[in-house]
Amino acid sequence: VLYAAQARGALKVVACAEPAQGGIYVGMPVAEASALARSRGKSRATRRKTSGAEPDLPAMFHRYEPLADRRALEELAGWCEQFSPLVGLEDSTAPESAAPESLLLDVTGLAGLFHGEAALVEQVVRQFDARGLGVRVALADSVGAAWALAHYGFDCEDSLEDAEKSQLAGSRSLLAPAGEGARPLASLPVDALRLTAETLARLAELGIHRIDQLQALSRCGLATRFGPEIVRRLDQALGQAEEVISPPRLAPSWEADWSLEHPTDRQDVLAAAIGEQLEKLLEKLVSRSEGIQKLICRLQSEQGTTTDLTLGLFRPSVRLKHVMELIKLRLENIRLEQPIVRLQLSITATAPLEYEQRELFEEISSCTASSQDSLRQLAGLIDRLTSRLGGDSVLRTRSWPDPQPEYAWRYEPWIQTPRATSAKAERKKSLPAVEDKKRLRLERPLRLAHRPIPLAVISVVPASLAVDGLPLYFRLGHEEHRIARHWGPERIETGWWRGRLARRDYYRVETSTGERYWLFRQLQDGQWFLHGWFD
């Protein structure tokens, strides 16, 4: 039993699942209805504890929430896309009605896919039944006719003997014969035309109860007397006026919010709870053939402090196992100080599954004959590494037009937000390729010190006089190295725009024992540095 606050704050019943039972009818005051229900012993001991203004009502009484209702219906509309690509809510064609209660499906040309209209209707009914929902389905030539038949066709037996009717587990379906236009509607009450209550009242005053009575009247007369609405509705029902179903534009919200009954800091319990929520989200994603690209998991403790786990995926995925593996890796790395009472999941970025995969992997797969499977493993690897080590630890390298060796290479995370990726691709294109080649011809060490290491040197001439030429020895740690051979110098003067002018003469040197180092002399003060190892 649903109730809602009506005018002057009176609570009235607005809907009741089985109106015949207990004598409860729509519009009955709630106090009366609940008393009725109690007297029938229906409520038994199950009383809901309510606070404040909420009256103390038996458990089967629920407040009617139009918004939640609407949301549920929209969700159902999304689910119905398995039957038809075009699914709309009732009010998509008539925005004025506030509370939609029907779903409209355009099945033009689709019956063949389901082996006939009857089979299509039957399947719809079965699928709804599997979800535990009873429906009234009507299939007709126009939106208006289908609406009329779904709402009133079942109560009106006489004129519809040729329509196929069937009943299955609380649902009823009706199939109007094709191409008959107005005939199936003729004996229906005028209420079936989706008219306003005001118009209906005036029609009733005039003794017009059935559609065929209305059809007998002249259009012009109707329009002047009742306004254009009645003609429009009539035309829509007869299929003479176009009516377009527009699917609800759902801003996809990939969020889940879950409160834990028993606060916990156990990771396995948390992981299980997250997994359960995630599975539901993924189910929705799969139907859109999109995959998760970025996921935020927020854990809230009893004290209200929150911990965010942010997860970026190299390749969009809808595989629960894979995503859970990444979440578990993150969970292992965090320390929960307090038990968690609530968790929120939100998928902040999604991407089409196949498309993204091709684009991202072009670079890796182009030269190899790797199978799909090994590419998948590779994407999984990058996801796992990034998940545990962080995005700035799993990198790709790119040369950068800067002559100073420590700035000549850039490192970028493999997993980027889509926007960043495209911006980067732009930059990549603009880099002159010739630059790369020239620079690759220069011999560079395999390992570069984070910061040049100052060296103590021993030279035959005092350092101040040694304008050029290498010292004889240099000291590194406790070891002294004699320079046996050298190549260079390669002069690099740059960095003035950074405010730190770098003027260096680089030498490749080989010590008497054969090791090779990359040294440079700072030209400003003659100081020697070790910058790398030819490992």
Added chain:
Amino acid sequence: MLALLARTSEVTWMLPGSVTSASGGLVEELKARLKQWETAGRGGEQPRVSSGFAALDRILPEQGFRRGALVEWLEEAPGSGAGTLALSAAYEACRQAGPLVVIDSSGQFYPPAAAWAGLDLSRLILVRTRQPQDEAWAWDQVLRAAGVAAVLGWVDRLGSRDLRRLQLAAETGGVLGLLVRPAAARSEPCWADVRWLVQALPAVSERRLRVELLRARGSLAGVVAEVELDHAASALRLAPSVALSASLRRSAGA
């Protein structure tokens, strides 16, 4: 047959849950059979990865490295060239399949030298680790990932137990693991398939390295080879791709 296989694996990937697990086994089986046929066509044995140097391949019992093996290069001192040898093997491994992963615990890896060795930097995944436990974990993960051709890194913080785990991981994933380690590790038990000791030699003309085979399965230890690192030769490796992009540029400009 091939087309069918590719399609099957794609489908299993698209579908969640039970479907994946049910047909996954079949796909694996088919793949294994396909691999058998492929290798049979090449003459039975699984192809070995060359070390990149004929002198080294000659003293290896199988004339190269097995995929799924660990290879250790012990270096007497930094700058002795062990990294270059490892990089050369990585080039050979990646030429046949997949990207190279570099696990860099010191943050000193400098990419242009890898490009010199002929490696395609767009297919290089650089992983930086800070904690030793992260390093061991990253090695383990990468070695298990079948899509990777080889993994290279400077390892001086991992213990013998870690390395034992890595050896098992490499066998599972079939990834070639190339570890550059300090010569002090010589006294530790060896879990690698092949262990080299690399010493730099004073050069006569080109850079020379003395490479001693300390251990290899099915071979006598203590065999020594000498390798010359020819800078010009590695430049030759670079040449084809440079030539290609140059011609592309020409045609684009024309």
